[in-house]
Amino acid sequence: MSETKKIGNYRYRILALLMFATTINYFDRSIIGVMAPTLEKMFGWTNTDYANIMISFKVAYAIGMLSMGGLIDKLGTKKGYILSIGLWSVFGMLHAAVRPAFSVIGFAAARFGLGFGESxxxxxxxxxxxxxxxxKDRAFATGLxxxxxxxxxxxxxxxVGWIVHENGKxxxxxxxxxxxxxxxxxxxxLRTYKKPEVHPDVSKEELTYIQSDSGKAESEEKLPWKSVLGKRQxxxxxxxxxxDAVWWFYLFWGAKFLAETFDVNIKNIALPFFVIYILADGGSILGGYLSGVFIRKGWSVNKARKITLLICGLIILPVAYVAITDSKWLAICLIGLGAAGHQAWSANIFTLASDVFPKKATASVVGIGGMVGAVAGILADYLLGSVLDQAGNTGYFWAFLVAGSCYLIILGLVHLLMPKMTPLDENLNLIEE
Structure with a gap:
């Protein structure tokens, strides 16, 4: 505690604002998934209709990830973040203007704008x-x-359960x-954010700590967005x-699965979702903390991140059992376990970009990765919606099987592409060890 006081902790005010923005982001994003069973009845949607609305969000998210990541690197964090949250807020509110006569098109258009902003x-x-x-602190901060x-x-x-009636009122x-x-x-x-090196409320000691493992200071010269495309990293x-496709499956299809399999409705979905996402919260924080502990023990960043990712993949495996259990609460707990493992995985995956790439390229790389995740989600929505309409709830069996098994396979491929996680300098050349 005394060390924290001496160093200063203004960085945690910035982190608190990141948490606030991400809470708003996911509250906005999650509403339609919670209300999906009710909206389907109100507007007469098929599973394919619902999948198409979700696909609209992800198409925009994929496009936005490519453009917004580069734009944020170009504009800087302060202006870029305001642009993003402004866009998603406007389109989030426009959902309320959709009328029954054009519900699928209207929701798809609103979701498209929401997805672009949220990207x-x-x-x-x-x-x-x-x-x-x-x-050494980034995975934990990202986990938070x-x-x-x-x-x-x-x-x-x-x-939703407090405000919305079962009939949709x-x-x-x-x-x-x-x-x-x-x-x-x-x-x-606007009142809080500046870069730490020019922020008047950041002490010299805190700035030294923030930059303690950054190496040589980066120039202000912008990197072309295309420059990161040719890098294996x-x-x-x-x-x-x-x-990401797995996480979005939980988020957008979870309420539908519970409604269709265990008769969970809009008035009693809150407790199952609380269990699932409180477990996810714990996973996110512990996953970020764990790799930091390994680094403090003297492990390389490469070893610490990948061992943590391996642990995450093993924790997630049991989610494949969800679709074949008759127990509602076992299914909920297994989904929660899968969500916890995913969030721990996600906290460490996000730090891979900042571990390897210079700061001025980080948003572009995260954007490209987010685009790939969105495309995976589009394919998953299309296939799941079609299978559910044609074969009924057996489609969920395959969805949960993939959700449980894909992480370990992907980790193996990531290791093949990036076996050492050697950092790149500001010109994207490997830094000699």
């Missing part, structure tokens, strides 16, 4: 973390703000709430992000 959150947050935390995804996902069913109100929250965040961000990170 900027993680590139901006990871870039901010790289600016404000040394490598990444845990806010679960806070948003937990809040959504409670707010008041369904528009949850979509409007995030506008006020986003306005508050922008106000706080970029595609190793992107391959690891294919697992």
């Amino acid at each position: 900027g959150n993680f590139p901006a947050a990871i870039k901010t973390t790289a600016e404000w935390f040394p490598k 703000f990444n845990a806010a995804t679960s806070i948003g996902a937990i809040a959504a069913p409670f707010v 008041n369904w528009q109100i949850p979509f409007l709430i995030t506008g006020a929250l986003s306005a508050l965040w922008v106000f706080l961000w 970029t595609w190793a990170f992107a391959l690891a992000k294919v697992t």
Whole structure:
């Protein structure tokens, strides 16, 4: 505690704002998944209709990840983050304007805008973390703000269950709430954020700590976005992000699975989601903390990150059993275990980009990886919607089988592409060890 006081802790105010933004992001993103069984009945959607609405979000997310990541690197974190949250807030509120006569097209259009805006959150947050935390603390810091995804996902069913009736009355109100929250965040961000090296409230000791393992200071010269495309390290990170499809499966299809398999409705979904996402929160924080512990023990960053990812993959394996159990609460706990493992995985995967790439390329790399994850989610939505309409709930068996087994396979491929995780300098050349 005395060391923290001596060093200073302004970086944790910045981290708190990252957590707040990510909570808003996932609250906005999760609302439609919670209300999916109710909206399907109100508007007469098929599984394919619902899948197409989800695909619209992910198409925009994929496009946004490519463009927003590079744009954030170009504009800088402060302006880029405000642009992102402003876009997603406007389109999030526009969901409430959709009318039954054009519900599929209307929701798809609103989701498209939401997806494009929300694509900027993680590139901006990871870039901010790289600016404000040394490598040994980044996975833990990332785990903390990444845990806010679960806070948003937990809040959504409670707010929806409190406001929205089983017949769908008041369904528009949850979509409007995030506008006020986003306005508050922008106000706080404008008052709080500057780069640490020019921030008047950052002590010399804290700045020294933040830059303690950064090596040579980077120039202000911008890197062309295309410069990272030819690097194997970029595609190793992107391959690891294919697992985003699993997380989105839990987020957007979880309530439908529980409704169709165990008759869980909009009024009693809150407790199952609370269990699932509180476990996910714990996984995110512990996963980020664990690799930091390994680094402090003297392990290389490469070994610490990959051993942690291996542990995550093993923890996730039992989720493959979900679709063949008759126990509602066993299914919920196994999904929660899978979500916990995914969030621990995600906290460490995000740090791979800032471990290897210079800070000025981080958002671009995260954007490319997010685009690949979104494309994987698009394919998963298309296949699952088609299978569920044609073969019924047996489609969930294959979904959970893939969700449980893909992490270990992907980790092996990531290791082949990036066996040593050797950092790149500001010109994207390997740094000699």
